[in-house]
Amino acid sequence: MSSLTDRYVAATLRPVPPPRRQEIADELRASIADMVDGRTAAGQDAESAEREVLNELGDPERLAARYSDRTLQLIGPRYFLIWWRVLRLLVTYIPAVAGVVAGVAKATVGGEPGGAIGVGVSVAIQTAVQIAFWVTLCFAVLERTDVSLGLPEWTVDRLPEETGDRQISQPDSWASVAFLLGTVGLLVGQHFRGWTAGDGSWLPVLDPALWSFWLPALIVVLLATVGLEVAKYRARRWTWPLVAVNALLNLAFAAPVLWLLSTDRLLNPELVERFAWLREGGVDDVTRIVAVATVVIAVWDIVDSAVKARRAAR
Amino acid sequence: MMYDVTKVCATQYCVGMASDDVLRIHLQELRRGTVVVASLVALRHPDYGYALLQRLTDHGFPVDANTLYPLLRRLEEQGLLTSEWNTEESRPRKFYRTSDEGESVLRLLLADLAAVQRSLAGLIEGVNR
Numbered sequence: 507m508s509s510l511t512d513r514y515v516a517a518t519l520r521p522v523p524p525p526r527r528q529e530i531a532d533e534l535r536a537s538i539a540d541m542v543d544g545r546t547a548a549g550q551d552a553e554s555a556e557r558e559v560l561n562e563l564g565d566p567e568r569l570a571a572r573y574s575d576r577t578l579q580l581i582g583p584r585y586f587l588i589w590w591r592v593l594r595l596l597v598t599y600i601p602a603v604a605g606v607v608a609g610v611a612k613a614t615v616g617g618e619p620g621g622a623i624g625v626g627v628s629v630a631i632q633t634a635v636q637i638a639f640w641v642t643l644c645f646a647v648l649e650r651t652d653v654s655l656g657l658p659e660w661t662v663d664r665l666p667e668e669t670g671d672r673q674i675s676q677p678d679s680w681a682s683v684a685f686l687l688g689t690v691g692l693l694v695g696q697h698f699r700g701w702t703a704g705d706g707s708w709l710p711v712l713d714p715a716l717w718s719f720w721l722p723a724l725i726v727v728l729l730a731t732v733g734l735e736v737a738k739y740r741a742r743r744w745t746w747p748l749v750a751v752n753a754l755l756n757l758a759f760a761a762p763v764l765w766l767l768s769t770d771r772l773l774n775p776e777l778v779e780r781f782a783w784l785r786e787g788g789v790d791d792v793t794r795i796v797a798v799a800t801v802v803i804a805v806w807d808i809v810d811s812a813v814k815a816r817r818a819a820r
Numbered sequence: 821m822m823y824d825v826t827k828v829c830a831t832q833y834c835v836g837m838a839s840d841d842v843l844r845i846h847l848q849e850l851r852r853g854t855v856v857v858a859s860l861v862a863l864r865h866p867d868y869g870y871a872l873l874q875r876l877t878d879h880g881f882p883v884d885a886n887t888l889y890p891l892l893r894r895l896e897e898q899g900l901l902t903s904e905w906n907t908e909e910s911r912p913r914k915f916y917r918t919s920d921e922g923e924s925v926l927r928l929l930l931a932d933l934a935a936v937q938r939s940l941a942g943l944i945e946g947v948n949r
Contacts (some may be wrong), residue, residue: 530893533869533914537889538868563886569932688920 511538516621517566522574562618589645605630619699673743673818682735690728709777727758744815753808760804767793855883860918860926868913892916
């Protein structure tokens with residue numbers, strides 16, 4: 507069996523370019539032998555001295571990197587900030603766009619609105635992972651090839667407009683608007699492509715009779731909430747008038763939903779008739795879950811807005 | 821470490837482990853560049869890696885073996901050191917010596933070190949006055 511020193515020297519030389527290997531090997535071997543001799547002369551036994559010396563020299567790959575001046579970081583300080591900016595820029599928008607496009611395609615061309623959200627989310631995640639991988643790979647290669655990007659120096663002209671006093675961020679507002687419009691889309695979409703009935707036809711989930719007044723009313727409330735999001739973004743923070751309007755809109759949405767639930771008018775009676783578990787008490791469970799969720803969301807939203815308004819007023 | 825942490829850290833804000841760590845980092849930074857200067861000075865008299873390591877340690881320049889050996893190679897590649905294999909003794913060893921170019925670089929480095937020392941002395945005097 508080869509000695510520890512042989513194995514150590516071999517492990518150190520593996521990443522070193524071949525033309526320099528022999529000389530580094532000879533020198534390293536002599537140095538290790540000198541260090542071992544230094545310890546045995548002080549009375550230590552040869553075997554434990556060798557172990558100690560090699561432990562002191564440390565990870566062979568780290569030593570090899572020092573010999574050949576290689577970096578031990580994926581992306582160093584030179585490229586880190588530009589890598590981070592590029593990644594943030596790309597990962598903010600592209601996965602969202604790809605996810606929405608895939609979801610819409612699934613719902614319309616594919617004719618499966620039920621699977622649209624799942625497909626959208628999975629495409630968005632895959633896109634984000636791909637972008638992160640390829641961008642990072644490009645910068646890791648740059649780091650190793652020592653290429654100068656020739657980027658301009660930073661100057662005060664590149665300072666962002668914002669000074670940090672904005673409580674409502676743009677991505678947050680976009681997410682809220684997308685969620686609200688998505689809910690409107692669901693309310694409309696469930697009427698045409700709701701629950702597949704088994705024989706190829708579709709059943710609306712909500713009672714179609716509600717289209718005479720209540721569903722349009724709820725949609726108007728949701729669109730008004732989009733208006734609130736815009737006003738909030740322009741105000742840069744929660745103000746007490748905004749909190750009041752938000753509370754009113756929450757009530758205007760939750761109260762009708764709760765009332766319709768309590769009078770058993772929300773779900774499509776035909777749908778309830780079709781499914782045995784809905785007929786035999788399932789409706790009550792669904793009613794209870796939806797009612798609790800509606801109340802929790804409304805209360806949470808109102809409390810959250812009040813807390814933020816108070817924080818902003820300080 | 822030969823420095824007394826309690827003396828360096830006289831203020832009440834400076835307590836326990838954290839100050840020890842901070843001091844260690846700053847001392848490391850302060851010492852980093854001096855290993856090159858010390859090696860170039862010591863190798864005016866030719867020597868091999870391990871012997872140089874011991875000489876530097878004996879003269880108050882403790883340096884890790886895994887730092888010094890690659891450093892010697894790098895200085896050789898930059899032309900500041902020359903090397904020669906000595907095969908007369910029982911074990912062949914690579915002896916390094918400060919080259920002419922290394923000597924002129926060393927003079928500039930030493931002059932700069934002295935300038936730093938002078939500037940610091942002037943600054944200390946100015947603050948105390």
